[in-house]
Amino acid sequence: MLPPALAPLRAFRVGMLLALMLFALSGLSGCHVRLIMAYDPVLDQSFTALQQDTEQLFGQLEANPGSPATSFENHKDFYIKAHATLRTMRTRARFEPQSAEVLTQIDALDRSLAGLQQLHINASPNGPSAAVIHAAEGPIESQFASIFQLQLALKNRMKTPVSANATAPALTN
């Protein structure tokens, strides 16, 4: 608590705080706060398509683990396409404001698929063993689960209803 002599200082500080709040609100569309990027259906659909391709790869590897049929050479196209897809998605997300979390997820997935590619190369001339496939599949599927949790939250934002109890009381005269 400031002494009475410093009341003008307190008023100045309160005024500055209000000015900062109004300044912050003035830059927001419709006076709504935005802390994270808008939902982008193109990114969401790209994640979905990439997950389908990845699941298809795991299905093929699990069908004949450790065999020449599942060698890296026979699946090289998947990695080329997946990396290109993630780079394209990254470029798109980078130009969205407040997209740090989505960019982090894209980078993490790109690195995981690069790791899977290295595991695939290490197993040459055959495909990776069942143990390696199983150990890689779980965390990569978890990554997709995390990605879709965030995408769902972005998609459903602002759908939380305001309770009837939250209605402000009547004005006083």
Next chain:
Amino acid sequence: MSLDLDSILPAMITAARIPLNEAWTTVGPFAEIQLANIATRIESLGEEVALGEIEPSDALILLDIEKQASISLLAALEGIGKVTAETAINNALDAVADIVNRAVGFVLL
């Protein structure tokens, strides 16, 4: 007509609490399950190397993939937290928008 800020504040707090409570219900179990899964996988990775089913060099790569899964999970939780905070603030503003706009005589909120 004047604004009674002491009356408006409880309504804003009530509105802001709704998404926060819902987020805890949604995110909490998801985070616990994901983190438990990662811990289990790290343990099984060590056992498979000991049994010779996985090469140590491959185990390093697999561990890095596990780390990336954790990073992705944390990014999701952080992002969901931001969506939740955003919804809480916007709910609070929406809850008092009409009353504030009427009081100030223009569309402030």
